Amino acid sequence: MRWKWRRQYASNAKGAQEAADRVFLPIAIGQALAAAETLFIREEFEDDGYLRGTSAQQYPQGTLRHRIGRVLDHPRTPRVLAGVTLAASAGLALARGNRKAQIAAAAVIGTCNRLSEIRTPYGRDGADQMTAVITQYRALTGLIPDQRLSDDLFLRAVNLQAGLSYAVSGISKAFGSSWVQGDALLEVLQTEAYGRGPAAAILRKYPRLCRALTVGTVVWETSFPLIYLLPREQASYALHAVKAFHVGVATAMELPRFVWGFFGSHGAVGYVLDTRGAPRTFEKAVFGIAGGAVLTSALIAREKRRIAEQRRLGPKGAARLRHGDGDVEYRVDRPAEGTPSRGVIVLECGLGQSFESWEWVAESLAEHHTVIRYHRSGYGLTTSRAANGDLLAAVLDEVGAEGRIVVATHSIGSLSAASYLGEGPFAGRVDKLIVVDGTDPVLLDEDRTDRRRLGRFLQAQVYTLVAALTGIYEWAPNAVERQAGYTPDVQYSHVQFVFSPRNIVNSVREYRRIRTEGAVDRLGAVDSVLVVASDEYAEQQAVLAEKLGAKFEVVRGSAHRSIIGYRAHAEQVEGAIRRFMDAY
Numbered sequence: 001m002r003w004k005w006r007r008q009y010a011s012n013a014k015g016a017q018e019a020a021d022r023v024f025l026p027i028a029i030g031q032a033l034a035a036a037e038t039l040f041i042r043e044e045f046e047d048d049g050y051l052r053g054t055s056a057q058q059y060p061q062g063t064l065r066h067r068i069g070r071v072l073d074h075p076r077t078p079r080v081l082a083g084v085t086l087a088a089s090a091g092l093a094l095a096r097g098n099r100k101a102q103i104a105a106a107a108v109i110g111t112c113n114r115l116s117e118i119r120t121p122y123g124r125d126g127a128d129q130m131t132a133v134i135t136q137y138r139a140l141t142g143l144i145p146d147q148r149l150s151d152d153l154f155l156r157a158v159n160l161q162a163g164l165s166y167a168v169s170g171i172s173k174a175f176g177s178s179w180v181q182g183d184a185l186l187e188v189l190q191t192e193a194y195g196r197g198p199a200a201a202i203l204r205k206y207p208r209l210c211r212a213l214t215v216g217t218v219v220w221e222t223s224f225p226l227i228y229l230l231p232r233e234q235a236s237y238a239l240h241a242v243k244a245f246h247v248g249v250a251t252a253m254e255l256p257r258f259v260w261g262f263f264g265s266h267g268a269v270g271y272v273l274d275t276r277g278a279p280r281t282f283e284k285a286v287f288g289i290a291g292g293a294v295l296t297s298a299l300i301a302r303e304k305r306r307i308a309e310q311r312r313l314g315p316k317g318a319a320r321l322r323h324g325d326g327d328v329e330y331r332v333d334r335p336a337e338g339t340p341s342r343g344v345i346v347l348e349c350g351l352g353q354s355f356e357s358w359e360w361v362a363e364s365l366a367e368h369h370t371v372i373r374y375h376r377s378g379y380g381l382t383t384s385r386a387a388n389g390d391l392l393a394a395v396l397d398e399v400g401a402e403g404r405i406v407v408a409t410h411s412i413g414s415l416s417a418a419s420y421l422g423e424g425p426f427a428g429r430v431d432k433l434i435v436v437d438g439t440d441p442v443l444l445d446e447d448r449t450d451r452r453r454l455g456r457f458l459q460a461q462v463y464t465l466v467a468a469l470t471g472i473y474e475w476a477p478n479a480v481e482r483q484a485g486y487t488p489d490v491q492y493s494h495v496q497f498v499f500s501p502r503n504i505v506n507s508v509r510e511y512r513r514i515r516t517e518g519a520v521d522r523l524g525a526v527d528s529v530l531v532v533a534s535d536e537y538a539e540q541q542a543v544l545a546e547k548l549g550a551k552f553e554v555v556r557g558s559a560h561r562s563i564i565g566y567r568a569h570a571e572q573v574e575g576a577i578r579r580f581m582d583a584y
Contacts, residue, residue, distance in 0.1 A: 015274060016151035020138075021096045022267030023158065024106070027131055028093035030260025031085055031109055034128075037257075038082035045075045053077070053119045072119040081112045088112070099151070103142035110135035126165070127246075130261035133161050158268035163225050165265075166242075170221025175462055177455020179218050182211030194253040203252060217245070228273065235273050239266050294470050301471030301499070308496035311489075312381055318355075323394040326383030330374035330395045331355055333366035341370045344401045345577075346392065349373070350411030350561075352507030354380065354497035357410065357561075359490050360570030365577065370401065376416060378506035380497060389420025396425075406432040408577060410564055412510070414438035418519035421526060433526040434577050437534045437560050440544045441516035448512065461508050468499040483561035524548040530580040532573055534563040551580065 044051040053073025059065040071077065088108040095101035113132050117124065137157050144150035173179040178187060189195040189204050203210055220242070227238050243263060250258040312318050312329070320327045335341050345365055347358045355373035362371045374395050375382040384391060396405070407430050409417050414435045420426050421433075447453040467473045473480070473495070480498045484491060497503060523529065529550035533541030536559045545552040553576045558569040 015271065016148065016155060017097060017099060019155055019267050019271035019274075020099070020102060020151060022270065023134060023155070023264045024092050024102055024138075024267075025096070026260045026263035026267075027109075027134060028089045028105075030127065030131060030257050030264075032089040032093070033260075034257055035082040035086035035089060038078055039086070042075070042079075045078045047075065049075075051078070051120050054121070055118050072115060077119060078116060081116055085109055085112045099147065103138055106135040106138035107142070110139055125255065125258060126169075127258050127261035130162070130165065130265055134158055134261070134264055137161075155268045155271045158265055159272040162262075162265035162269055163228075166221045166224035170218055170224065173218045174222060175459040177452050177459060179214060181451055181455060182214045183452070185210045185214040185217075189252065194255075197252065197254040199252040200254075220245070227269070228276070232273055236270075239269060242266070297471035297474060298469060299471075301468065301474050304474070304492075305496045305500055308493050309381075311493060318381070320381055321394060321398050323391060324384045324386045326385065327381060328374060328384050328386075328391045328395060329379075329381040330372065330398075332399050333362050333371040333373075335366060335368055335370075339368065342368050343581075344370045344372060344396070344403075344405040346396075346405055346407045347371060347373045348407065348409040348413030348416050349375070349379075350413055351511060352379075352498060352503055353410070353561075354494045356486065356490050356494040356497070357484070357564060359486050359494075360567050361408075361564055361574045361577070364571065364574040369406075370399070372396070372399065372401065376510070378509065379503055387419065388416045389424060389426060392420065393425045404429055404431050406430070406434070406581065408434040408436065409438060410436045411560065412439045412444075412514060414523065415441060415444070415514050415516060415519055418522045419515055421522045431527045432581060433523060433529045434532065434580065435523070435529065435544070435548070435550070436532045436573060437537055437541060437563055438531065438544060440540065440547075441519040443540070444514075445516050457511065458508070461504060464499070465501060465504045468501050468504060473499050479561065483559050484565035485562075485567060486565070520547050524550075528580070530576065532563070532576050534558040534560050534569075536560050 043049050046052065052075075053069070055072045056066050056069030059069060085108075088105045092102060092105035092109070095105060110132060113128070113135065117132075137154055141150045141154040141157070144153065173184070176184070178184040186204065186207060189200045189210070194200065195204070224242075227235050230238060243259070243266065246259040246262050250256060318329050318331045320329050347355065347362060349355050349357055355375060358373055362373060365371050372392075372395060374392060376388050377385050377391065382391070386394075407417050407421075417430075417433065418441075421430055422428075447457065467476070467478065480495055481491070484494060486494060524547065529548050531541055531545035531548065531550045531552050533545075533552070533554045535554060535556050538554045541554075542552060544550075555563050555569050555572045555576075558566070558572075562569055564570050564573055
């Protein structure tokens, strides 16, 4: 089996070495220019320059890594590395047809670039990253004894990296409002760093052209993989067009080194286009493994969400009440038996959040109060399309909650409360209101009418939806888990709720439809109001508190979700609520 695998990879077409030459000539030119530029600058690498070394500070003093870092951080080190890179680049340019020399030169260039990156981990662009990938791939595949297999694997790996780089870049831009709306290029050309050149000045005079180029970039990058379906001649024209794009970017932004890494990768793309009739075991293996991993991840995430939903339906889960055309999901926490309840507190959830998000606060408040949480229409197991006030009124009737109530809200939950305060069954019934990092209706209106802000919100929701459908959130860090620290069962339920595709879509619907008219007046009309702000939005919340004529407190060190998601922060929120209720 092993020899069969090797024979499949070794069956590459004849021009592998010629293709490698086409890959490395642009790389050699780009690296020579970069090295020459480094040799001519000095002050930037000094200890007070913006390209000063930063590697040593990552390690404790006295350790071997710290001593090595001190050597790397020395102002002369970049020039030494540049000198070695310049020599290796010259060798690489002269090594056409010499495979061993190319591998050695690529290994030297890759090592120098990696050391430079460790010393100063910023100041690089996509072309630099592509160059690093190419040189590292060549060094690694050079360890394979079979020359034909080694060269074929190297070129196909670089081709795959190039195709993915373009496609992923295009897809990510498609999620960016400034790209989709055509504003990105103009925004870049208006910056001090990239807008000083004559080409940039000319482009700024033609905003429609800039918008067309911006949207066109998204389209061609996303559709780059289609190049492999074109006839060879048309595919060559497409590659020339991509080269022209890179030249245009380099000219407009005055980035002379921007083109070379990408030009080098095109040599590998051409090789794959020329060998389309050969077996493609490498590509099939890569995409098969990637597809299998994504499918497995998606199925695991889907099963976890199903388990979380089954828990909600179980005997220890939330209660459900039939109301109108569907159900409303709710939960009631009461004081221990024998302890009288001092009153009823309703907790309104934030946008797309489960009522478990209030767990720490509810747990403490329930020692002396009856605490009610529910899911608004479309969230969780709530299928009723009734208004929020009607859902809550039905729950209050079901649990026998009479008389005055206290309402505490988080985020957009403040606008949910505003929709029913002072109306119908809640007229004169709510005498205390606590707004925790509440949504300012004026700011929400501005966000919903500004296409860029709305675009950023929709971009974030689409990303969350993709993460939910593919299960990426199970393996990659996400803001939901970073800003929440509940007990394991509660954390599990909350995370699965937030990443439920149905809840994500519903959160977009709620964001677009929730009413803001008169919200400030209705919230401010409550007898006693307290605004509790996260440190993240303290200034914004101070303005909201002034509008509502409310008392104001800040939970230092907290963020928008962690203010009720971390126990230490939630205890401060609960303490603020208790003090507020006792004082008024």
